[in-house]
Amino acid sequence: MAQIKGLFAVLAVVAIVLMAANSSSAVDCQSGTFSGPCxxxxxxxxxxxxxxxxxVSGHCSASLKCWCEQC
Structure with a gap:
């Protein structure tokens, strides 16, 4: 029973992290004019x-793409 509760807690944390990642990237979009790796x-x-x-601005990502902020 304790293992199930621990697994549930881990899954809840993973879900929260994934939701935060999706919401933070929702305001960014890839540049339409930048070409090549960033x-x-x-x-x-x-x-x-x-x-x-x-x-507003832009930044290079770990995937070597130029992302514009607040699209």
Missing amino acids: WAWDGEQCRRLCREEGH
Whole structure:
């Protein structure tokens, strides 16, 4: 019985983390004008292009994509 409660607690924490991840990425969208991989040193270009697209700012992700904020 204690193992079932522990498993339920772990699943609840995982569900909360996944919901938080989905809600935080919902306000970001991928840049339509940035091409190629977005490396750490491309951050300023990513931010500039996102601002030109009408968004607040932008950032490079771990998946090497340029994401614009507050779409």
